[in-house]
Amino acid sequence: MKLINYSLKVGKKKLLENVNISFDKKYINHILGSNGAGKSSFAKTCVGMLEFEGKIEENQEAILIGSSSNIPAEFTxxxxxxxxxxxxxxxxxxxxxxxxxxxxxxxxxxxxxxxxxxxxxxxxxxxxxxxx
Structure with a gap:
């Protein structure tokens, strides 16, 4: 997946501006940052759930795995x-x-x-x- 001149703004807060980066195929990539840094917002743009500026190429296989689960909490x-x-x-x-x-x-x-x-x-x- 490639980000080309990618910018992300949520409300009035700029989270990312003019980012150009490539993620290699067949690897699990981790995005690290403090609470409120925009990790979830970025992930949502990758799967088409949130607006952004610039381009995301080759992201047809991007997958978003959220925090919630449908596995019963009592299960081990x-x-x-x-x-x-x-x-x-x-x-x-x-x-x-x-x-x-x-x-x-x-x-x-x-x-x-x-x-x-x-x-x-x-x-x-x-x-x-x-x-x-």
Missing amino acids: LDDVIKLLKKKFEAQKIMGLYDLLKLNKVSKNLQIKKMSDGQKQKIKLLAFFISRP
Whole structure:
């Protein structure tokens, strides 16, 4: 994906101005910044949910993964793995499980007690396993 003379303004606040950058294909890119810096607003422009100036090229495969989840908060990581194994190959699940370093999360920890990052990893696991 390429940003060409990309500018983002939310209300009267300029978040980005005249940015030119390329993101390589087949990589997961992270955007870091403090609260209110515009990370979510930027992501929304990538999937067509928010207006911006400039151009975004080659973003047909951009994916926005939000903070909320439809997985019941009482579920544990082990519950999620068991559900995924009903539909997908265990070997593929566990390969992604290891890649995402979910082996560092207790299998008995309830989702409601996990950090946002841990929750995101579980969503990534479910997303990637369902889309080869």
